Amino acid sequence: MALLLKDRDATSGVAPEPPGASERIVVADYACATCAAAMLAGQDWCLECGNAAPGRLGARPGWRAAFTVIAVTMLLVVSVVVASYAALTSDAERQAAAPSAGN
Incomplete structure (x- = not known):
């Protein structure tokens, strides 16, 4: 019984992870030429204005x-x-x- 209580005490010292801490921060690779919205490298179309990425067509x-x-x-x-x-x-x-x- 002492072993179970000892194990529970060891895990209670760890602070819980705040919400949103496990989310990745996404950094844009370049901006849309039309509306200057952030676009990633593998993205073919702008999510704001709908124009094609440079070189897509x-x-x-x-x-x-x-x-x-x-x-x-x-x-x-x-x-x-x-x-x-x-x-x-x-x-x-x-x-x-x-x-x-x-x-």
Whole structure:
């Protein structure tokens, strides 16, 4: 019994931890360019104004994207021209069917 009382007396000397002491203090890594609100390094959007973090939306499209759009457009134009030429020339040389004599 003395051992149990001794153990209880040892823990009563420790002061209880004040509320909020275990919370981490968060320090902002940088500020939003629009509203100057604090933003963390892994944060993609500002929580105050909603703007994207710098570098979040990527860089401007380069020549590769422009070349791809132009190449696909030219491919479609050439395909339409070839298909229309084939449709016009194949029907021009066919003879029309003679009308039937029975009707």
